[in-house]
Structure formats: C-alpha cells, structure tokens
Amino acid sequence: MPVSVTMPRLGESVTEGTVTRWLKQEGDTVEVDEPLLEVSTDKVDTEIPSPAAGVLSRIVVGEDETAEVGSELAVIAGEGESTGGEAAPQKQEAPVEPAAEPTAAAEGTADQVAQEEAPAEAPAPAAAPSGEGTAVKMPALGESVTEGTVTRWLKQVGETIEVDEPLLEVSTDKVDTEIPSPVAGTVLEIKVAEDETAAVGADLAIIGVAGAAPAPAKPEPKPEAKPAPKAEPTPKAEEPTPGMSYNEPAAETESSTQPVKTEQASQPAAAAPTPPRPSAPAQGGGEEAAGYVTPLVRKLAAEHGVNLSTLNGTGVGGRIRKQDVLEAAEQAKAAAAAPAAPQQAAAPSPAPAKPAAKPQPSGKRGTTEKLPRIRKAIAKRMHESLHEMAQLTTVVEVDVTRIAKLRAQAKDSFVQRHGVKLSFLPFFALAAIEALQTYPIVNAQLDLDGGTITYPAAEHLGIAVDTERGLVVPVIHNAGDLNLGGIAKRVADLAERTRTNKISPDELAGATFTLTNTGSRGALFDTPIVPTPQSAMLGTGAVVKRPVVVNDPDLGEVVAVRSMVYLAMSYDHRLIDGADAARFLSAVKERLEAGNFEPELGLA
Structure with missing residues (x-):
C-alpha cells in the first residue's frame, strides 16, 4: 500500500521547509529510516528518513521548492506497484509520430526534402508544448526571502537538459545556489535574464516536455551519416565564441552557448552535442x-x-x-x-x-568584486543591532591558574566519566550561569516600546560555534539545572551536531545570554555584538601564561607565572548600568579565581 512522505515539523515555530536535495529518485528502492531527502528551514538543514520500505514512486515537491508542514513530499509504493511515471512519455510521443506522418505524406517528392523537413518539424513539438512545458520558478530559499537575482544561466535556449542537472545560478541576500531542472527536456524560453531580479514564485524559464529530449536524439544517426557536413560546421562555428565571456573565467562555459539561440532554432539536431561542450572551457576552472x-x-x-x-x-x-x-x-x-x-x-x-x-590568498589582490548578498545581509543585521542598542563593553582580567591545575589533575578521569574532554569553557559557562542567577538584570530583555522588562524564569545559554557555513549559536536550555559535567557534555554535543548540520531548529532559538570563545583562535579579547533580543554577551579570550604580581601570604607581593584570561562582556546600556556589568563580571571573576570545583570534578 502506498505510503505518503510528509513535511515534518522541525521546530515549534517552523511552518514550512524547502527541499534542497533528493537523495533518491523516482524508481529507486529505499529502506526504512534510510535518508530520503534533505530539507532546509530558516533555522536548520536536516535529512528526512523514509517512513517505509519500497520504491519511490512519485516526487511531489521538487528541489528548491517550499512546502508547508504536513504537506505531501513524495509517495513510496511497494516494489510490485507501478511508478505511474510512464504515462507521460507515451502522451508526449503520440503527437510526435503524427507530426512526422503528415510531413512524409505531403512532401514525398524526394528523400532530401523529407530529411530537411524532419528537423524542421522537430521544433514544432518542442515549441508547441510551450503551454504544456514545465515552468521553472524562483524557489523560496528562506522564510524571509522574497526575491532572487539570476547570476548565470548554465543552459541556453534550445539546449537539452536532464532532471536535476543545474540550470541556472541564483543569488539572494542569504545564499548563492544552483537551481536544478525539475524535468528533462529542452530549454524553450528564458524569461529572466542574467543580473535581473525576480520574485519568489515567478517563472524563470520554460522547459519542454521530457519527450522532446529523446525525439531529436533518434534522428541524430541519420544527419551524421548523410548531412554530416551540415551538422559539423555548426559546432565549429560555436567554438570561437567563448571569447564573449564574462568577468569570471568560469563564465565562458555559459557564454559559449549564447549564439546557439538562433542556430539551434533551425537545427535542433545540433542540440544533442551541446552538453559536452561546456567541459572544454572548464579548464579555466574556478x-x-x-x-x-x-x-x-x-x-x-x-x-x-x-x-x-x-x-x-x-x-x-x-x-x-x-x-x-x-x-x-x-x-x-x-x-x-x-x-x-x-x-x-x-x-x-x-x-x-x-x-x-x-x-x-592572492588571486583577489588588486581586484574588485560584487558584494555577495549574504554578506550584505549580515552587514545590515550587525549595523541594526549596534544602532538599536546602546552597546558598551566592560573587560576584566582573571587568574585561572587554579582551574588549569584542576584540569591537569582531572582530565583523564573526566573523560572516562563523561566521555568528553575538559576545557576551560565549561568553567566559564558555569561561573556565568551562577552570576546570572545572582544578577538577573543581565539575563533580562528590554521592550522599550511596550515599556517592560522581562526576567526569564531560566538561564538559556547560547554557545557560539564556528562552522564552515559561518557562526551558528545553539542553545543550552535550562543551563542553570546542569553541573560542570553536564555543561561540558552539552557543549560538546551541541558543537558536534552544529558542525555536522544535525542540530534541530528548537536548539537554535530561545537564548537569553550568549557565550563566545574568541580565544579559541588566539584572540586576547574582543567586543562582541549583542544579538537581539538578548541584553548581554560574554566573550572569553585566550588563556596565556605570563608573569603577574601576586600577593603571597608569606612573601608578600611577588612576581609569578600565572595562567591569565580576559573576559569581555558587551551589554545594552539602556537596560544594564556599568555598575551592574562590573558586579556581574566581578562575580564571575571571583568564582573562577577561587577554583572551588573539586566536588564537580570528583576530586574532593
């Protein structure tokens, strides 16, 4: 019995998702819980497993298309059931055969005339089904994305294309991506030119019916055998055209196909050899x-x-x-x-x-390039965050020598007991959480328009994680209920799943205070930008050993080598006074320098 695959709810506030990639195609067999497709939301990218074993009989939502939670994405049928995808090609082939028969009946004077008429009739089925062709639409590449810019067409009018083969490149304010073809066929029309912007859902191009692609493939052997001189000059004439390239060397692959717009309209048989040609200019590469x-x-x-x-x-x-x-x-x-x-x-x-x-490192020196839309969006958000708040940063210096000694003593037993390595970060996190409980104003949220201050009932700690996609902040919810070992395990788990893109949307929302380890790259300290609606963010610098004046009970003031770190907290000065920030940081400093973590580490 067929089983419907539906869009799951990937978070409390998530109402829709975009299919980014199908890992199985129609006709493929799939097992239970085997990854079937990849889905992207405004918070997370994840794989959707198959709910049943069988054959993927039908894909309802194509790649780069958006579907609401609960809507049908695909249908999985038993291996004995028909895929239902064979009827369409039969309907498409039916008009092709009658189109050839009347031509042969009316123009039966000579073989040459019949051969010339056959290619002339071939575009008719491709052009006629323009109403029946498949429209390639601008996909929704994010919940807040309303439009996209066509940066490059990878196929031109008259060229053949396969299912899921890249058709064009699109840029939005959040992502640059390739849009694959939803069907196999021939590019009949391009409606949005390069560097033009189209709204989400707008038609970008028209792809001819899938039956139009195999149709010209059958006459190929005949023109190659007899009118070979006619078919060969066309590719040779196209090869010099890569001189008409874009600013990027890789763009020659697409520019070389531009003159085919007029030539292939009259000689569709030459459309078949075009796909291999883009490979020649690819030597320039990216x-x-x-x-x-x-x-x-x-x-x-x-x-x-x-x-x-x-x-x-x-x-x-x-x-x-x-x-x-x-x-x-x-x-x-x-x-x-x-x-x-x-x-x-x-x-x-x-x-x-x-x-x-x-x-x-050096290829972009002395050049100017267009600002990527995603970088433009980041710049806009950072600018708004800085100008929406009156942000101020306070820095303190902390001696973490005792913690360094505790780590050396407990690192082996800690790994055996908790399964993760013991770094400085859990100590910083625990000290910050305890200080937030003492000074809740740092954990509060300001609503200036509503005239209210909201004090959350728990401490939800955001941890900034550096990934290949950029900075992502998963959240340890109810962090105040965890001890040192629990925080260390949660930090390691969230960081690993964030880097492998297996984090859930709910784990990326709801932070009331954020901790960023800027010292992981060797920085002494920086001035973090507080993300709204939070009111404060703590940055931890690199732990370094250097000579420091310490007060010894027996020797008085002496110079000793100590493990030192800078803690920098940025905060919304509209809500948090400098004295409040100093008291909060002093509490964190005292907790860390005291180093009373033996019970947490099993050393007491």
Whole structure:
C-alpha cells in the first residue's frame, strides 16, 4: 500500500521547509529510516528518513521548492506497484509520430526534402508544448526571502537538459545556489535574464516536455551519416565564441552557448552535442575548490575515476559541477590514448595543483568584486543591532591558574566519566550561569516600546560555534539545572551536531545570554555584538601564561607565572548600568579565581 512522505515539523515555530536535495529518485528502492531527502528551514538543514520500505514512486515537491508542514513530499509504493511515471512519455510521443506522418505524406517528392523537413518539424513539438512545458520558478530559499537575482544561466535556449542537472545560478541576500531542472527536456524560453531580479514564485524559464529530449536524439544517426557536413560546421562555428565571456573565467562555459539561440532554432539536431561542450572551457576552472559536492557529481567521479580534490569547480562559490567531472574524464582519456601525451599531461597536472593553493590568498589582490548578498545581509543585521542598542563593553582580567591545575589533575578521569574532554569553557559557562542567577538584570530583555522588562524564569545559554557555513549559536536550555559535567557534555554535543548540520531548529532559538570563545583562535579579547533580543554577551579570550604580581601570604607581593584570561562582556546600556556589568563580571571573576570545583570534578 502506498505510503505518503510528509513535511515534518522541525521546530515549534517552523511552518514550512524547502527541499534542497533528493537523495533518491523516482524508481529507486529505499529502506526504512534510510535518508530520503534533505530539507532546509530558516533555522536548520536536516535529512528526512523514509517512513517505509519500497520504491519511490512519485516526487511531489521538487528541489528548491517550499512546502508547508504536513504537506505531501513524495509517495513510496511497494516494489510490485507501478511508478505511474510512464504515462507521460507515451502522451508526449503520440503527437510526435503524427507530426512526422503528415510531413512524409505531403512532401514525398524526394528523400532530401523529407530529411530537411524532419528537423524542421522537430521544433514544432518542442515549441508547441510551450503551454504544456514545465515552468521553472524562483524557489523560496528562506522564510524571509522574497526575491532572487539570476547570476548565470548554465543552459541556453534550445539546449537539452536532464532532471536535476543545474540550470541556472541564483543569488539572494542569504545564499548563492544552483537551481536544478525539475524535468528533462529542452530549454524553450528564458524569461529572466542574467543580473535581473525576480520574485519568489515567478517563472524563470520554460522547459519542454521530457519527450522532446529523446525525439531529436533518434534522428541524430541519420544527419551524421548523410548531412554530416551540415551538422559539423555548426559546432565549429560555436567554438570561437567563448571569447564573449564574462568577468569570471568560469563564465565562458555559459557564454559559449549564447549564439546557439538562433542556430539551434533551425537545427535542433545540433542540440544533442551541446552538453559536452561546456567541459572544454572548464579548464579555466574556478578559483576555489568546492567543499560541497552533490551525489550526482560524486557518482560520476567514481564511475570515471576522477579525483574530486584535484578539480577546480566552475559552480557557485567554486562548487564542482557535472561538467567539470566530465571534462576531467575526457582529459584523462586523451592523455591515456596518446603515446607521447602522458609525459606532457603529467607535467600540467602538478602545475595547476601548485597555483591552486596560491590563488586562494592572492588571486583577489588588486581586484574588485560584487558584494555577495549574504554578506550584505549580515552587514545590515550587525549595523541594526549596534544602532538599536546602546552597546558598551566592560573587560576584566582573571587568574585561572587554579582551574588549569584542576584540569591537569582531572582530565583523564573526566573523560572516562563523561566521555568528553575538559576545557576551560565549561568553567566559564558555569561561573556565568551562577552570576546570572545572582544578577538577573543581565539575563533580562528590554521592550522599550511596550515599556517592560522581562526576567526569564531560566538561564538559556547560547554557545557560539564556528562552522564552515559561518557562526551558528545553539542553545543550552535550562543551563542553570546542569553541573560542570553536564555543561561540558552539552557543549560538546551541541558543537558536534552544529558542525555536522544535525542540530534541530528548537536548539537554535530561545537564548537569553550568549557565550563566545574568541580565544579559541588566539584572540586576547574582543567586543562582541549583542544579538537581539538578548541584553548581554560574554566573550572569553585566550588563556596565556605570563608573569603577574601576586600577593603571597608569606612573601608578600611577588612576581609569578600565572595562567591569565580576559573576559569581555558587551551589554545594552539602556537596560544594564556599568555598575551592574562590573558586579556581574566581578562575580564571575571571583568564582573562577577561587577554583572551588573539586566536588564537580570528583576530586574532593
């Protein structure tokens, strides 16, 4: 019996999600709890497992499309049931056959006329179904995203495209991404040009019916055998056009297909050879290697024996695309076929590898590039946060020598008992939580318009985590109920799941106070920007050993080597006075310098 896969509720405040990637395609078998697709919300990206075993018979929501919580995403049927996807191609092939028959009946004077008429009739089914073609729409790439800008078309009018093959690149104020084709077919129309902006849901292009792609593929052998001189000059004429490129070298891949708009309209048979062509300019590559690779690209790389780490991607942000892998595979075949080529090919292969490391730090020197929309959004939010609050930073210096000695004594037993390493961060967190309970004004929230101050009933501690996607802040809810070991385990667990993109949306919301470990990268201290609606944020600097004047009971003031750290707290001066901030930091300082954590570590 068919089982419906629905959009789960990925958080209390989450009402919808965007399908970012299907890990299975129609007709694939899937097991229970096997990852089926990836879903992105405004708070988290996660995998959705299959609720049942069977065959993925139908995908209802395509990639980059948004669906509400509870709506149907796909249907999983038993292996014996029909996928239901074969009826469409039969309907599409029906008009193609009658279109060829009347032509043969009316123009039966000569074989040459029939051959010339056949390609002329081929565009008719592709153009006629423009009303029946599939519209590629601007997807919702975030809850607050209302529009996107087309940065580059990866396919041009008249070119064929496969399901899930990248069609264009889109930029929003939060993300730059590739939009895959929802169906296989031919690009009939491009409605939004490059560098133009379209609202979410607007039509970007029209893809011809899936049956239009195989139709021209069948006549290919005939034109190649007889009118070979006609088919070959067209690709040769297109090759010089990469000179019409964009500012980026990788853009030559797409610019080389622009003149095909007029030529392929009259000779659709030439559309089939076009997909391999973009691989030739890919030698220019992107400047940076992509960190994320789609399953399709990984599969192609495995099939052709291509090492992805040696490629320079031409996609958004240097992402490795299908064309890059195919181009690398063709180069490898050419090198293996030529007897003298291996020596020449072996020399260039290390050559790009050496410059590949250098362009990353130095390739942008002396250049100007367009501000990414995501960086523009971050700048806007930081600016608003600074101007919405009257932010002030207070810094204290703390001697954590006793804590350093306790860590050395208890580190082995702590790992055995709790399963995580003991760092300085849990000590800072516990001291801050205890100080928040004593001085709740630092944990409060100000509503100036409503004229209220809200004191939360618990301490929900946000921990800033550095990830490949940027800074993410998971939250330890009810942190005041945890001891040192509990905080250490929660910090390690949240940090690991945040970096592996397995954090839930509810764990990223609700912080009342945030702790950021700026010292993890060697910084002595900084001035954190307080995220609204919180009122304060504590930054911990690097723990360093240096000579300090200490007051010894027997020797008086002496100079000794101590482990020192700076604690910098930024706060909303509209709500928190400087004296309140000083009292809070003094409480944290006294708790840390006292070093009375033996009971927490099992050393008492």
